[in-house]
Amino acid sequence: MKSRPSERLAFMTANFVARAGNYQIRPFDWGKCHRKTVETFTLNEMEKICAEISAAGFRFIDLWIAHAYVLARDKKHIERFHHILEKWKLQLVAAGLGLGGTRTNRKEVQRNFTTLVQLGVPLLVGPMEKDDVAIIAEWCEQYGVRAAIENHPEKTAEEVLEKIGDYGRWIGACVDTGWWATQGADAVRELILLRDHLLHVHLKDVRETTTHHTCALGEGIVNITGVLNVLDKIDYRGYISIEHEPGYVDPMEDVKKSRTLVLDRLRERKEERATKRPVRAAVIGAGKVWNFHAKSLWQIPEAEIVGQCDLNEDKLHKVTSLFGGRPFTAMEQMLDEVKPDAVWICTPQDVRLEPIKECVRRRIPFFCEKPPAFDLKTAGEISKLLRKSNLLHSVGFMWRYAHLTRRAREILGGHKIPVVQSKLTCGLLLNPEAPSWFLLKERSGGPVLDQAIHILDLLRSFLGEVTHVQAFGSNVLKKKSPVQTVEDSVALAFRFESGAVGTHTHSWAVSQYIAEIQFLSPRLALKLDYVANRLEGMVEGAEIDERFRDDPYLTEAKQFIEAVRTNNGASIQSSYFEAVKTLAVALAANRSLDSGLPETV
Numbered sequence: 001m002k003s004r005p006s007e008r009l010a011f012m013t014a015n016f017v018a019r020a021g022n023y024q025i026r027p028f029d030w031g032k033c034h035r036k037t038v039e040t041f042t043l044n045e046m047e048k049i050c051a052e053i054s055a056a057g058f059r060f061i062d063l064w065i066a067h068a069y070v071l072a073r074d075k076k077h078i079e080r081f082h083h084i085l086e087k088w089k090l091q092l093v094a095a096g097l098g099l100g101g102t103r104t105n106r107k108e109v110q111r112n113f114t115t116l117v118q119l120g121v122p123l124l125v126g127p128m129e130k131d132d133v134a135i136i137a138e139w140c141e142q143y144g145v146r147a148a149i150e151n152h153p154e155k156t157a158e159e160v161l162e163k164i165g166d167y168g169r170w171i172g173a174c175v176d177t178g179w180w181a182t183q184g185a186d187a188v189r190e191l192i193l194l195r196d197h198l199l200h201v202h203l204k205d206v207r208e209t210t211t212h213h214t215c216a217l218g219e220g221i222v223n224i225t226g227v228l229n230v231l232d233k234i235d236y237r238g239y240i241s242i243e244h245e246p247g248y249v250d251p252m253e254d255v256k257k258s259r260t261l262v263l264d265r266l267r268e269r270k271e272e273r274a275t276k277r278p279v280r281a282a283v284i285g286a287g288k289v290w291n292f293h294a295k296s297l298w299q300i301p302e303a304e305i306v307g308q309c310d311l312n313e314d315k316l317h318k319v320t321s322l323f324g325g326r327p328f329t330a331m332e333q334m335l336d337e338v339k340p341d342a343v344w345i346c347t348p349q350d351v352r353l354e355p356i357k358e359c360v361r362r363r364i365p366f367f368c369e370k371p372p373a374f375d376l377k378t379a380g381e382i383s384k385l386l387r388k389s390n391l392l393h394s395v396g397f398m399w400r401y402a403h404l405t406r407r408a409r410e411i412l413g414g415h416k417i418p419v420v421q422s423k424l425t426c427g428l429l430l431n432p433e434a435p436s437w438f439l440l441k442e443r444s445g446g447p448v449l450d451q452a453i454h455i456l457d458l459l460r461s462f463l464g465e466v467t468h469v470q471a472f473g474s475n476v477l478k479k480k481s482p483v484q485t486v487e488d489s490v491a492l493a494f495r496f497e498s499g500a501v502g503t504h505t506h507s508w509a510v511s512q513y514i515a516e517i518q519f520l521s522p523r524l525a526l527k528l529d530y531v532a533n534r535l536e537g538m539v540e541g542a543e544i545d546e547r548f549r550d551d552p553y554l555t556e557a558k559q560f561i562e563a564v565r566t567n568n569g570a571s572i573q574s575s576y577f578e579a580v581k582t583l584a585v586a587l588a589a590n591r592s593l594d595s596g597l598p599e600t601v
Contacts, residue, residue, distance in 0.1 A: 009259060010093055010241040011053045012202065014064035015251045028247025037066040043077060046070075047084050054088040056256050061090050062202075062241040063121065065097035065112055072115045081119065092121060093239045094200055099126040099147060102135040110139065117143045125174045125200055127152040130163050133171055140170035148174035148199040155183045157193035164197055173197045178204030178243065181222045182212045188226040189295055193322055195234045203227065203262065204243040214244045217258035223551065228265045229299040232273070272301040279561050282307035282340035284331045284355045285347035286319040287435070289369055293344050293396075294323040296557035303561050307338040331355060335362055342367065342564045348437060349445055350374040353382060360385050365392035365564045367557075371453055372579040374445065376587060379580045386576050394560045394572045395579035397457045401559065402552040404535055405458065408519075408528050411539055415524050417463060420502035422455045422517040425510035429478045429488050439484040441590075446486040448589045452506045456589075457574070457582040458517060459494075459502060466585045466601050469494040471592035477509040492589050 018025060020037040046067065053061060071081040085092060095116045102109050113136075116124055124147045128136060136147050149160050149171065160173050173194045180187040191198070205220035207213040217224050231240070242258050244251045279302055283290050286308045297303040305325040310316045313329065320327045328334035335343070335358055343366045345355045352373045359366040372395050373379035386393065399405055428434050437443040444450045448471070460466065473487035480486075488509035495501050515530040518537075526537035526544065533548045559571045569575075588599040 008060060008093075008237075008239045009058060009262060010060035010062045010239045011056070011058040011255065012062040012064065012096065012241040012243040013049060013053075013067050014062075014096055015242075015244055015255060016049060017064070017066075017245045018247045019250070023246075023248050023250065025247070033247075034066045037064075038069055041067055041070050043070065043080050043084070046081065047087075050084050050088040050090055052252060054090060056252060057259060059089060059091060060093045060239055061085075062125070062200075062239070063092060063095040063116070063119070065095065065116065068095065068097075068112075068115050068119060072118045078119060092119065094123040094125050094148075094241065095119070095121040096150070096202075097124060097126045099124065099128045099136055099149075100132050101129075102132045106135070113139055114143075117145060121145065123148060123200055125150050125202075128163060128171075133163050133165065133167050137167040137170040146170055146172065146199060148172045150174040150176050150179075150202065151183075151190070152176070152179050153183075155185055157190040160190075160194060161197065168197060172199035174200040174202060175227075176202040176204060176243075177222045177224070177227055178202070178206045178212065178214055178220075181206050181220070182209060184209045186223075186295070188223050188230055188299065189291075191227055191230050192234075192295065192298055195230075195236075198234075198236060198238065200238055201227075201231065201236070201240045202243045203240050203258075205258075214246060216244060216254035216261075217242070218261050224261070225265050226295075226299045226551070226554070228262065229269060229301070232266065232269050232301070233298055269301055276302040276565060278302050278304050279564050280304050280306045280338070280341045281344065281561075282309070282325065282334055282338055282342075283344040283346055284309045284334075285345060285351070285369075286310040286316060287346060287348075290319065290344065290346040292553045293346065293367070293557060294319070296551070296554045297561075298323065299554055300558055300561055302565060303557070306340055307334045309334045331358055335359075335364065340364060342561070345369060348443060349449065350443060353378050356382050357385065360389045360391055363389070363391065365560075367394045367396065367560050368576065368579075369396045370457075370579065371445065371449055371583050371586065372576050373583060374449075376580070376584060379583055383577060383580060392563060392567065392569050393576055394556075394563070394569070395574045395576055396556065397454060397574045397579065397582070398552040398556045399454055399458055399530055400461060400552075400573035401555040402530065402533070403548045403550045403555075404528055404530065404533055405461075405552075407535055407546060407548070408526065409462070411526060411535075411544065412462065412519060412524075415519075415521050417498075417519050417521050417524075418500055419520045420459060420463065420500065420517065421504075421520070422459065422502070423505040423514055424452060424455055424516075425505075425507040425512060425514045426451070427511040427513075428508040429484070429486075430509065430511055436483065439486055441485045441487075444486065445586070445590065446593075447490055447506045447508050448492070448593070449586045451508075452490070452492070452504060452589070453582055453586045455504055455506075455515070455517065456585045457579070459496075459504075460582055460585065462517075462519070463496050463498060463500050463502075465497045465581065466494045466588075467497055468598055468600055469585060469588045469592055470598040471589045473593045487593065490589075490593065492592075494585070494589075 177187040478488040489507035
């Protein structure tokens with residue numbers, strides 16, 4: 001049996017891309033570094049590298065093609081190379097090279113391919129275009145090796161899967177987490193989708209999207225813990241190459257630190273898996289918002305998705321292929337057959353009562369997406385059911401769980417806040433693929449009930465209850481029509497019981513995603529940026545600038561799973577009864593939009 005990932009960490013020798021130039025090639029140029037390495041690399045240098053890799057605790061290497069040419073020069077060089085590996089107790093498990101361009105530069109690509117085969121590389125990893133796959137598969141079959149498409153230009157896992165096509169016997173996927181982040185993709189989501197074709201992992205972190213500035217694992221924007229959790233959940237038995245290719249400094253200390261982080265995370269995961277019983281989860285309403293929750297559940301050791309229910313069979317097929325579990329189109333059948341320990345209710349806003357009734361009837365704890373209901377009458381009926389049953393539950397206001405929110409509470413404690421300003425914008429109305437029912441206010445509740453409710457909930461949690469609200473709406477950019485009855489933008493003004501006043505601006509017709517709250521007082525100006533996950537401002541003359549890396553969806557899911565596992569809801573931040581108070585504010589705002597008058601909550 002193959003060992004688990006904690007025992008199969010590899011060092012990617014391309015980490016030393018700039019070493020031959022003594023980290024002095026400026027500006028950094030990968031091509032120049034590659035050529036310099038090819039020109040100057042020797043077997044003696046290979047021995048030095050292997051000694052360092054072994055001393056850092058690695059037992060496996062992933063060879064960069066620029067290091068391979070001299071090693072495969074003749075039979076004696078190959079023998080010496082394997083002697084070096086044996087001396088330093090290292091095993092060659094993969095090699096990275098460019099596998100694209102077989103149509104235009106076939107001889108060079110094949111030369112690189114056969115060079116690595118001669119060295120005994122079992123897996124060749126690199127970017128490929130769709131036209132290259134058939135040729136690479138043919139070579140793999142000829143030489144008895146496999147190849148993995150490493151994502152570089154791809155923005156989704158679906159693009160990789162399309163390239164693999166019918167060649168899965170010889171061609172699989174290498175997930176490069178850093179390149180997913182560079183392309184603005186979610187490495188966790190793409191990894192889940194590629195799990196059945198996964199041959200190798202390049203574990204890499206980067207500073208920001210669009211550029212490819214690598215860094216030590218955990219110091220950039222990649223969800224490294226989430227990736228490791230998914231690898232554990234799918235019982236991945238392949239190799240994980242730690243990759244970090246700085247242009248101006250030796251990467252070894254960062255790589256050692258990265259290795260320690262990976263081992264610590266995998267050890268924690270193993271302990272969690274051993275000590276906590278599994279919680280079987282199911283969903284009613286497997287639409288877009290469910291993807292956020294499902295991705296979180298995939299990262300929790302004790303959570304297992306066992307059933308997914310939706311009326312749209314095409315969508316149902318996609319989500320069960322992605323996240324697992326049995327597909328159902330009838331919620332009663334799913335609840336009775338898979339007998340989940342917890343249910344996620346992610347139905348449209350006007351479909352809450354019946355799913356909750358079915359959970360109450362079977363005593364199944366549930367997590368309900370916001371809003372808790374579409375109107376106060378339905379909310380009242382559900383509230384009665386829950387008071388009578390005392391059933392464990394939670395409502396999805398994820399920003400309550402953000403570390404940013406918790407830290408802001410610490411700073412704001414003791415300060416009287418007279419005024420608050422907030423805004424939230426996104427381009428929902430600019431997206432031609434937005435679900436049609438979102439555009440109908442009679443179904444979605446419009447920007448206020450569907451989205452601004454998150455901000456209203458935070459404002460309540462910080463400043464107390466809202467007593468009055470006045471709302472103004474506009475359709476400057478997206479006129480109302482029979483197929484779009486929502487406002488494209490709204491502005492709200494409200495008064496709190498404390499005497500504080502506030503405003504909120506919201507738009508579905510602005511492409512930039514913004515979600516901010518700013519608290520103001522004589523000695524404080526504090527901005528909470530939920531997109532950048534950043535807290536900044538001035539407090540008592542001191543500058544505040546703090547950044548956070550947590551995923552509030554994941555924290556929310558973890559705390560609910562733990563509540564179900566222990567039958568203790570103390571950590572749940574939003575009960576149904578609390579969520580109904582926020583619902584009342586949102587509904588008052590919508591009444592004001594219709595009446596043009598201030599409304600009492």
